[in-house]
Amino acid sequence: AxxxxxxxxxxxxxxxxxxxxxxxxxxxxxxxxxxxxxxxxxxxxxxxxxxxxxxxxxxxxxxxxxxxxxxxxxxxxxxxxxxxxxxxxxxxxxxxxxxxxxxxxxxxxxxxxxxxxRQEQAIIGTCPNCGSNLIIRVSRASRKQFIGCSGYPKCTTGFPLPQSAIIVKTGKFCQHDNLPIIQVVRKGKRKFDMCISPTCKSKEEWNKKNEEKKKKAESKLDKKFEETFKENLKKPISESALPKRRQPKLQKP
Ligand SMILES: [Zn+2]
Ligand SMILES: [Zn+2]
Structure with missing residues (x-):
């Protein structure tokens, strides 16, 4: 650009x-x-x-x-x-x-x-299982967009798509699995190209990084919990932190 x-x-x-x-x-x-x-x-x-x-x-x-x-x-x-x-x-x-x-x-x-x-744009590529067209569709039930096979219901091949993004056909194909590469366009974010297969080799690194990020965030949370727990043990328990004693109800004579 x-x-x-x-x-x-x-x-x-x-x-x-x-x-x-x-x-x-x-x-x-x-x-x-x-x-x-x-x-x-x-x-x-x-x-x-x-x-x-x-x-x-x-x-x-x-x-x-x-x-x-x-x-x-x-x-x-x-x-x-x-x-x-x-x-x-x-x-x-x-x-x-x-x-x-x-x-x-x-x-x-x-x-x-x-x-x-528009018709051309909707056809993303060829179905790897039956040779029909792969098309961008919106599920009637969930209103979510995905890539489905035009041979449906005979062929149920499908690939998930990121939601709230515009998917643009690139005409390029993945070097790992020969599946179509799409461009993902989201408002206010950088455009990027990706293979439609969620398990593609090209995403191995990416998935690993995400997995590590998740683990790191989780262990950080665990550590923080542990620290505050230990910290709290050292503190004297204040009166207000204790459960309030219930006042015994006075029996009316
Ligand atoms: Zn198919
Ligand atoms: Zn791929």
Whole structure:
């Protein structure tokens, strides 16, 4: 993603504050995928091609660049704000009118590609047991997402998925078991790639580390309990810590 931001800097589109957001939007809308090896999705390509065919002014970087240069010139006092705004308004109105005219055609073309892309995105790979498609599903009972086989109920192959995460197909396969590798995207966290098999060799280290972490945390807890217990033994027992003696009820004569 850093390379996209750099490219935007080179061409001169966007400002420091907008570039990173723009790239995130490309991910969010499914126009690009991948972390180290970023690829434009078929859907992303179709959008650019469609817009280029119907409204070429909109996809050229010249327009964005010109507006940004104008803004800089206003800041430098070389251009009058009112003139620039008026010119921008006229240009955009013209482009949008052209867009409106072809809207139906553009929509039709994008819709087809969008459905195909969604279907394609849902197919993660091939079932290792029966050769049907592995698909991202949501369990009706638990509302949990998982990867299941399209051959269900004949084939019950399934893989668990992290919940509250967006799963993105990478098109890559694990070198250990040849199962698909998915990208896990969670809000506010780093994206990462992983093999769909929970018992994969690639996760051995990872699982071991988690196991050790758990054990460490547990032994820490045990130690702390022991320490406070010993500490308490040394302390004199205060009056308030003792169970209250019940007052004997006075029998009424
Ligand atoms: Zn299967
Ligand atoms: Zn694997």
């Amino acid at each position: 850093a390379s996209i931001v750099r490219k935007m800097e080179d061409i001169g589109i966007g400002t420091k504050s907008t570039r990173a957001n723009t790239v995130q939007t490309l991910y969010d809308r499914g126009y690009i995928i991948g972390i180290n090896n970023i690829q434009v999705t078929e859907f992303g390509t179709t959008i650019v091609e469609t817009l280029r065919d119907y409204v070429p002014e909109l996809t050229s970087e010249d327009l964005t660049k010109k507006f940004e240069e104008d803004v800089e010139k206003i800041q430098a006092g070389e251009l009058k704000k009112d003139n620039v705004v008026k010119e921008a308004e006229e240009t955009l109105t013209k482009i949008l009118a052209g867009f409106k005219e072809k809207e139906a055609k553009i929509g039709e073309r994008l819709k087809k590609s969008y459905y195909r892309a």
